[in-house]
Amino acid sequence: xxxxxxxxxxxxxxxxxxxxxxxxxxxxxxxxxxxxxxxxxxxxxxxxxxxxxxxxxxxxxxxxxxxxxxxxxxxxxxxxxxxxxxxxxxxxxxxxxxxxxxxxxxxxxxxxxxxxxxxxxxxxxxxxxxxxxxxxxxxxxxxxxxxxxxxxxxxxxxxxxxxxxxxxxxxxxxxxxxxxxxxxxxxxxxxxxxxxxxxxxxxxxxxxxxxxxxxxxxxxxxxxxxxxxxxxxxxxxxxxxxxxxxxxxxxxxxxxxxxxxxxxxxxxxxxxxxxxxxxxxxxxxxxxxxxxxxxxxxxxxxxxxxxxxxxxxxxxxxxxxxxxxxxxxxxxxxxxxxxxxxxxxxxxxxxxxxxxxxxxxxxxxxxxxxxxxxxxxxxxxxxxxxxxxxxxxxxxxxxxxxxxxxxxxxxxxxxxxxxxxxxxxxxxxxxxxxxxxxxxxxxxxxxxxxxxxxxxxxxxxxxxxxxxxxxxxxxxxxxxxxxxxxxxxxxxxxxxxxxxxxxxxxxxxxxxxxxxxxxxxxxxxxxxxxxxxxxxxxxxxxxxxxxxxxxxxxxxxxxxxxxxxxxxxxxxxxxxxxxxxxxxxxxxxxxxxxxxxxxxxxxxxxxxxxxxxxxxxxxxxxxxxxxxxxxxxxxxxxxxxxxxxxxxxxxxxxxxxxxxxxxxxxxxxxxxxxxxxxxxxxxxxxxxxxxxxxxxxxxxxxxxxxxxxxxxx
Numbered sequence: 001x002x003x004x005x006x007x008x009x010x011x012x013x014x015x016x017x018x019x020x021x022x023x024x025x026x027x028x029x030x031x032x033x034x035x036x037x038x039x040x041x042x043x044x045x046x047x048x049x050x051x052x053x054x055x056x057x058x059x060x061x062x063x064x065x066x067x068x069x070x071x072x073x074x075x076x077x078x079x080x081x082x083x084x085x086x087x088x089x090x091x092x093x094x095x096x097x098x099x100x101x102x103x104x105x106x107x108x109x110x111x112x113x114x115x116x117x118x119x120x121x122x123x124x125x126x127x128x129x130x131x132x133x134x135x136x137x138x139x140x141x142x143x144x145x146x147x148x149x150x151x152x153x154x155x156x157x158x159x160x161x162x163x164x165x166x167x168x169x170x171x172x173x174x175x176x177x178x179x180x181x182x183x184x185x186x187x188x189x190x191x192x193x194x195x196x197x198x199x200x201x202x203x204x205x206x207x208x209x210x211x212x213x214x215x216x217x218x219x220x221x222x223x224x225x226x227x228x229x230x231x232x233x234x235x236x237x238x239x240x241x242x243x244x245x246x247x248x249x250x251x252x253x254x255x256x257x258x259x260x261x262x263x264x265x266x267x268x269x270x271x272x273x274x275x276x277x278x279x280x281x282x283x284x285x286x287x288x289x290x291x292x293x294x295x296x297x298x299x300x301x302x303x304x305x306x307x308x309x310x311x312x313x314x315x316x317x318x319x320x321x322x323x324x325x326x327x328x329x330x331x332x333x334x335x336x337x338x339x340x341x342x343x344x345x346x347x348x349x350x351x352x353x354x355x356x357x358x359x360x361x362x363x364x365x366x367x368x369x370x371x372x373x374x375x376x377x378x379x380x381x382x383x384x385x386x387x388x389x390x391x392x393x394x395x396x397x398x399x400x401x402x403x404x405x406x407x408x409x410x411x412x413x414x415x416x417x418x419x420x421x422x423x424x425x426x427x428x429x430x431x432x433x434x435x436x437x438x439x440x441x442x443x444x445x446x447x448x449x450x451x452x453x454x455x456x457x458x459x460x461x462x463x464x465x466x467x468x469x470x471x472x473x474x475x476x477x478x479x480x481x482x483x484x485x486x487x488x489x490x491x492x493x494x495x496x497x498x499x500x501x502x503x504x505x506x507x508x509x510x511x512x513x514x515x516x517x518x519x520x521x522x523x524x525x526x527x528x529x530x531x532x533x534x535x536x537x538x539x540x541x542x543x544x545x546x547x548x549x550x551x552x553x554x555x556x557x558x559x560x561x562x563x564x565x566x567x568x569x570x571x572x573x574x575x576x577x578x579x580x581x582x583x584x585x586x587x588x589x590x591x592x593x594x595x596x597x598x599x600x601x602x603x604x605x606x607x608x609x610x611x612x613x614x615x616x617x618x619x620x621x622x623x624x625x626x627x628x629x630x631x632x633x634x635x636x637x638x639x640x641x642x643x644x645x646x647x648x649x650x651x652x653x654x655x656x657x658x659x660x661x662x663x664x665x666x667x668x669x670x671x672x673x674x675x676x677x678x679x680x681x682x683x684x685x686x687x688x689x690x691x692x693x694x695x696x697x698x699x700x701x702x703x704x705x706x707x708x709x710x711x712x713x
Contacts, residue, residue: 030159030226032277032336033217033269036177037262038076038167039236040282041289042367045298048259049360054267059358061303062313064324064350065296065367067498068284071143074295076167076237077176079283079326081134084179086330086345087145092133097126097163097175097182099192104129104173124189126163126178131186146344148184150330155183157339159226163188164213165195167234169241170204176283177232191216195231203238203246203254210265217274226337229275235261240286270302277336278302281329293375295496296367299324303352310355316348318501320487322363323370324350325498369434373488374496376438381490382639383442384422388697389646391419395704396650409708410457416701416708417463418453423491423511423694424471425449427478430488464702468518475512479504479547491694499630499687503549504542506687510695512542513557513677518702520564521670528569535561539592552685558589560677567669630686640693647696651675651703667706674699 042065049058070078070088077091098109100121110121113129121127128134131147138145154161161181167174175192182188194216199207213231220227235258243251269278282297289295301313315324327347334341335349398412425448433441456463478485483502486492491507493500504512516538520526525534538557542548562585570577634640678699682692 030337031221031275032227032279032333033229033231033275034180034279034281034333035231035233035262035266036080036180037233037236037280037282038176038284039240039286040262040280040298041285042294042296042298042364042371043289044236044259046364048263049364051256052263053260054263056307057263057267057270057302058300059360060307060310062301062311062352063360063363064299064313064315064322065363065370065495066282066299067318067323067325067495068282068295068297069326069498071141071145074284074290076174076284080176080179081138081145081147083281083283083326083329084150085138085145085147086149086327086347088141088143088327089138089145089147090141092130092137095128095130095134095176096173097128097178097188097192098173099124099126102173126175126182126188126190126192128178128182128186128188131182146184148182148186149344150180150333151182151188152184153334153339153341154181154228154337157337159228159337160220160223161189161228161230162216162220163190163192163230163232164216165208165232165234166192167232167237168196168204168206169234169238174234174237175232177230180230181228190230196234201254202235203242206238208233208235208261208265210261210268213265214268214272214274217269221275228333228337233262233265236286240288266302270307276303283326292371293496294371295374296323296370301350301352310358310360312353312355312359314351314353316351317346318495319482320495320501322359322366323495323501325501365434369431369488370495372433372438373430373490374494377490377494378639380438380442384426384445384490385639385643387446388419388422388643391415392646392650392697392700395701399704399707412708413457413463413705414450414453416453416705417456417467418449420464420467420471420698420701421452421456422449423508424467424474425452426489426491427474427485427508430485430490430492433488462521464518464705465521468515468521471511471515472519475504475508475515476541479541503547504553506550506553506681506685506691507694509542509548509550509553509556509685510678510681510691510693511698513538513553513560513681514674514695514698514702516557517560517564517670517674517677518698521666523666526568526666531561531565536592539589543592550685552688553681553691554592555586555589555684556677556680556691558585559680560673561585563676564669564673567673568666631682631688634687634689638689640690643697644689644693647693647700650700651696671699671703674702 045058045063049055052058068074068079068082070082070090072078072090075091077095078089081089081091096104098104098113100110100123102109104112109129110127113119113121113127116129117132135147138147151161163177163181165177167176178188178190181190195209195213196206197209197212198205217229220229239251239254239258246254266278266280269275278301280298280300282299285294285297299313303309312321313324314321315328317325317328325347327345328350329347331341331345331347332349395412395415398408422445425445429441429444429448432444436444456466460466483492483504486505486508487495487502491505493505495501516534519534520531525531535557539554540547542550542557543554548554559582562582565585566578566581570581674695678692678695681695682688685691
């Protein structure tokens, strides 16, 4: 009996210890501190990596570059409202947080608040007099963000939220940290003024008070309840606002002191057990970094206070290493506290993968390449597009005046094949920018394209078909390896812009559609079952969430194959048959587009389907409106417009005025189908001008080459 009692006692002790450990770990895990550091950029990250006093701090944990694009102009306020809402958002002029007794201009802030809202402010509450205006303004946008949603969800699940500190700069009040903690009444808890102290030699005579902040955090985190704390660290913001008035030497001295001060605070925060979980979030980079086009902001996450673990932070929103979206922050915080949302957030919680060594150097190298591509994108693409336009003009002149001259005809052929091969080299060579300068890269691109043109024309019997196969296979392979090449190509998509992070971009969508179409020139591939296989394969590759993930290109491909099938197999069919073919293939395309979203990996397409089936038609209409606005903006300001206009004018001039430009019936159908595909890409994509330009360029070059090949002009 005694043995049984002893066993029961030991079991209870073990159970108590085990339960205690689980509860303790849960309490520790559910306390998180976000350090909001405006004007912190990767220039500062590199400086700290080289000169910091706590190097292990920066070489452990996880690091990523965050896209910080808001809905509207780039600013600290717009960016922070976006981060806090989990949806692209806008601020309102005059926005700020206050405590009772502070002045807003010449009037007490609580007096303004009462006069504007009819509410009386309680002591110790941080309030926002313009909260109602911020809510109304964002209801009017196409994103319709819910202001205060993060703080409201945390409050409803029993998580205490606090904000400490400000970015006040002299008489200008800047208190944006409370955007992440306030509820949907615009109220927040915390200490604004206690987060700073006087320091006469510092910018605006104030500096963050590390000791007082740590004391406050110790009090907050000493409770058994889960807590969420935001520290608005305004030292760098104040410094860069004063930079224009400071001497270079004194600015540099204050710059170094500010970074050491931040580093000391984070190290104390982690190593002295004030918290186990810390996020460093930069809502904006300073003007120097912005002008240098380094427009991704640093994001750090430390989960282990011992500073021994390093890990990769993976975003399902971007699917790129070392890149996350500002839309991921709210879902990540909610996931941390195990709070389920209603599916209103497009962003996804960050995932952590343990690394065997520090990821900082690898990350900085990856991010440097992103910055280099973004900095030089406009110059390289404008030069590239101008060269393509000149190529078309030169070959047009040769075709009009020298088509019977074998030498000039040979030059024109090489130029045309060079132009068609250029997207291939732009896809294969982006990582060479790690080793060569962008101007050398442009020369390398020109050289490789012309060399390809010369060799293919000289040694390949059917250059158009050969290049179509190579382009189609290369792009397909890149889709299967996670867009490794496309995501850094000048013809790919840019994480700084943030319009797309994965799948096939519209530049290559145009090339991909036409290269797949031109495979059908070969008679053996035009058999109906092979045509069906190629068509369905391309539709799947374009629509799959893990591959192309491009709805507009998928629909355009469906239209393209429907038109080709109609012209090739039912040339004399009446209008009813025409409608039947198009409606059937259109329905098949939509069904396939939907089915490819059901593989468990949600994309922006799957998210749109989800909102549609929830009856949220407003979201669909807002998305369409944004895409139309983007298309018009690109048409007005993009370099692609000159190629778009040139190719469409040439196709109108030579294909519709001279319908017998190519004698072969199949080739003529292919060209006409390509025109239909290009128009579909134009109408069905948010940057349709780009997809239409690249697709029509391939079509014009192909029609010219076939014309020269057969002496048919």
